[in-house]
Amino acid sequence: MRLLEFEAKAILGRHGITLPPSETLNSPGPISLDFPVMLKVQIPLGGRGKAGGVLRADDQAQADEIVVHMLNTSIRGYTPTSILAEGLADIEKEYFLAVTYDTVAKLPLVIFASEGGVDVEELASERPEKVHKRHFSARWGLLAHQARELISQAGISGKLLLGLAGVVTTLAEVFLRYDCTIVEINPLVLTKSGGLVALDCHADIEDDALFRQKEFAELENQAGRFVSEKAQSEFERKAAEIDNLDHRGVAGRVIEFDGDLGLIIGGGGASLTAFDAVQQHGGKPANYCEIGGNPSVKKVAELTKHILSKPGVSKISVITNVVSNTRVDLIARGVIKGVLALGLDPARTIAVFRVPGAWEEEGFKILKKYGVPYSERGVSIDEAAAIAVGRAAA
Amino acid sequence: MAILADRDARVIIQGITGREAASFTKDMLDYGTRVVAGCTPGKGGQQVHGVPVFDTVRQAVRDHPANASVISVPPALVKGAALEALDNGIKLLVIITERIPRKDVVEVLELARETGARVIGPNTLGLICPERVKLGMAGGPVEDVRKSYIPGPVGVASRSGGMTTEIANLLTTAGIGQTTCISIGGDSMVGCNFLELIPLFEADPETKAVVLFCEPGGVIEEHLAAWYRDNEVKLPIVAFLAGRFVDSMPGVRFGHAATIVEGDRGSARSKREQFIEAGIKVADKFSDIVPLIKEALDGEG
Numbered sequence: 001m002r003l004l005e006f007e008a009k010a011i012l013g014r015h016g017i018t019l020p021p022s023e024t025l026n027s028p029g030p031i032s033l034d035f036p037v038m039l040k041v042q043i044p045l046g047g048r049g050k051a052g053g054v055l056r057a058d059d060q061a062q063a064d065e066i067v068v069h070m071l072n073t074s075i076r077g078y079t080p081t082s083i084l085a086e087g088l089a090d091i092e093k094e095y096f097l098a099v100t101y102d103t104v105a106k107l108p109l110v111i112f113a114s115e116g117g118v119d120v121e122e123l124a125s126e127r128p129e130k131v132h133k134r135h136f137s138a139r140w141g142l143l144a145h146q147a148r149e150l151i152s153q154a155g156i157s158g159k160l161l162l163g164l165a166g167v168v169t170t171l172a173e174v175f176l177r178y179d180c181t182i183v184e185i186n187p188l189v190l191t192k193s194g195g196l197v198a199l200d201c202h203a204d205i206e207d208d209a210l211f212r213q214k215e216f217a218e219l220e221n222q223a224g225r226f227v228s229e230k231a232q233s234e235f236e237r238k239a240a241e242i243d244n245l246d247h248r249g250v251a252g253r254v255i256e257f258d259g260d261l262g263l264i265i266g267g268g269g270a271s272l273t274a275f276d277a278v279q280q281h282g283g284k285p286a287n288y289c290e291i292g293g294n295p296s297v298k299k300v301a302e303l304t305k306h307i308l309s310k311p312g313v314s315k316i317s318v319i320t321n322v323v324s325n326t327r328v329d330l331i332a333r334g335v336i337k338g339v340l341a342l343g344l345d346p347a348r349t350i351a352v353f354r355v356p357g358a359w360e361e362e363g364f365k366i367l368k369k370y371g372v373p374y375s376e377r378g379v380s381i382d383e384a385a386a387i388a389v390g391r392a393a394a
Numbered sequence: 395m396a397i398l399a400d401r402d403a404r405v406i407i408q409g410i411t412g413r414e415a416a417s418f419t420k421d422m423l424d425y426g427t428r429v430v431a432g433c434t435p436g437k438g439g440q441q442v443h444g445v446p447v448f449d450t451v452r453q454a455v456r457d458h459p460a461n462a463s464v465i466s467v468p469p470a471l472v473k474g475a476a477l478e479a480l481d482n483g484i485k486l487l488v489i490i491t492e493r494i495p496r497k498d499v500v501e502v503l504e505l506a507r508e509t510g511a512r513v514i515g516p517n518t519l520g521l522i523c524p525e526r527v528k529l530g531m532a533g534g535p536v537e538d539v540r541k542s543y544i545p546g547p548v549g550v551a552s553r554s555g556g557m558t559t560e561i562a563n564l565l566t567t568a569g570i571g572q573t574t575c576i577s578i579g580g581d582s583m584v585g586c587n588f589l590e591l592i593p594l595f596e597a598d599p600e601t602k603a604v605v606l607f608c609e610p611g612g613v614i615e616e617h618l619a620a621w622y623r624d625n626e627v628k629l630p631i632v633a634f635l636a637g638r639f640v641d642s643m644p645g646v647r648f649g650h651a652a653t654i655v656e657g658d659r660g661s662a663r664s665k666r667e668q669f670i671e672a673g674i675k676v677a678d679k680f681s682d683i684v685p686l687i688k689e690a691l692d693g694e695g
């Protein structure tokens with residue numbers, strides 16, 4: 001779950017990191033800060049500045065105009081419902097600071113760069129001497145001396161070293177305490193008067209930790225934090241409804257494509273394999289999907305009907321890995337039931353059925369009865385895809 | 395020899411009284427794995443398929459010495475269960491549970507490093523050394539495992555649990571057996587990824603070649619390619635990269651938690667290029683795994 005900038009900053013403020021004077025706006029109207037101010041759209045995306053989502057207003061009239069425009073403008077699929085107004089910082093120097101997980105070393109990692117407001121990956125490849133990193137223990141947290149060592153590596157000493165090390169330590173605490181997967185202050189600004197101010201902040205809370213991060217779980221359920229146009233298509237929404245018919249297994253994580261060959265594929269890795277294989281053999285998938293975990297006959301039947309009801313789709317291919325906890329006979333029953341419900345002939349409509357594994361003898365018996373061409377485990381996912389594409393073209 | 399575990403493995407199941415755990419306990423026993431005890435706090439004294447259940451791992455291993463644990467408990471309880479196993483001297487953990495917070499995983503791995511233990515998973519189906527031992531759910535009931543897995547010279551490591559069995563099945567269909575087949579787990583951070591497993595396969599005299607099932611997302615394949623090239627590794631590797639179409643859909647998550655392309659990081663295209671440059675064979679079609687592995691095995695003489 002990506003926090004909006006003002007939500008992330010509220011956490012930093014709670015732990016004593018200095019923020020610019022600010023106000024969150026939901027509509028045009030008087031701003032109590034001294035002008036000029038920066039106005040920033042609150043959407044869960046990076047790169048807002050380049051997309052015109054961060055603008056300066058020199059007076060109230062200009063601010064109103066910008067706020068109205070921002071609240072009515074979509075940036076890469078997101079429209080804000082709030083705008084963050086902030087006083088301008090008196091910038092002496094900018095730094096980059098982030099904490100994340102290093103998935104190779106399997107440890108938390110703090111990254112500090114003596115240049116801020118930049119793309120840190122770019123900086124790391126072009127001027128690696130500017131980027132300093134330090135792993136730390138998730139059990140101990142980042143120790144005070146480790147933070148000082150990191151800042152000192154960057155050639156910083158004296159009062160500034162202590163100030164920066166303090167911010168680094170706090171950010172590492174925030175990272176662990178709130179189950180973040182990343183928290184980044186970019187830029188962290190040294191002001192002309194010697195203060196350290198977090199000018200922008202990006203924080204992601206791990207979805208799988210929301211069960212113990214109640215504050216954010218509630219926030220996520222709050223309506224109207226922003227408007228997303230990345231809505232599912234009607235076809236995908238209906239498929240998700242089918243998946244929710246009961247709690248048995250998965251049959252409905254569907255993404256729509258514009259081809260004509262309907263796919264019932266699964267599980268995770270096998271869906272990727274089967275989809276690639278269909279494309280490699282020249283087929284045009286109508287959809288991606290994932291089934292697994294032994295879905296009910298009803299769900300599979302409804303999903304089959306749904307995919308076959310899509311305009312232009314006349315054939316469906318059923319391809320999975322060798323299953324162990326999903327029953328072949330239940331998948332076979334479900335697909336055939338769905339096809340029959342549409343008044344179609346399973347033998348002609350099912351281009352290929354390649355689901356070997358648990359209860360396969362029972363499954364094959366049913367398929368045979370309806371004359372459905374099925375493949376046993378000796379036919380690979382890739383060969384099954386070739387058969388499907390061939391029969392779909394015929 | 396096989397890697398990670400062999401016939402002599404003595405296994406406990408943490409969370410054995412759960413429905414799923416009870417079911418794979420039976421499958422493991424049927425396959426000949428020595429499941430010596432189970433642990434579910436508060437249910438000590440019960441039995442699951444004849445396996446005695448204890449309230450604590452300490453009691454379980456005092457009466458029934460063990461060196462491996464399969465953990466299948468709710469996500470919020472995994473860290474505690476894993477620390478309990480490590481604290482009691484268990485050297486191999488297989489964590490089946492999915493959706494565990496990363497912070498918990500890192501804490502477990504930190505302690506595992508200190509105690510010299512290995513962790514497979516989380517979000518794994520487990521591992522199988524054909525006709526020797528099976529830890530976890532991989533392959534399902536014994537009759538299904540026997541159809542898909544046979545002993546032989548090829549190691550398998552997969553980011554997808556289901557595809558672990560699928561690859562074993564593809565090899566078995568072609569008459570090629572396996573040493574150890576491991577579902578490494580679908581999360582972005584797992585206890586043993588390709589980088590940790592390849593040296594183990596390399597050190598195993600029975601493993602003559604390895605098949606890897608890779609997906610877009612993360613940077614582990616890129617690191618493996620660099621390591622393979624820099625260390626002039628002799629063990630032949632055949633990699634299959636699923637989800638090439640995901641490259642054109644950055645930011646969308648497919649299948650596993652770790653399967654997401656962020657910007658141009660972790661794309662299937664970049665992984666493929668780096669593998670080829672490093673001398674790792676890439677099977678462009680799934681079926682191509684067989685001829686490439688045959689070639690590698692023939693090269694071995």
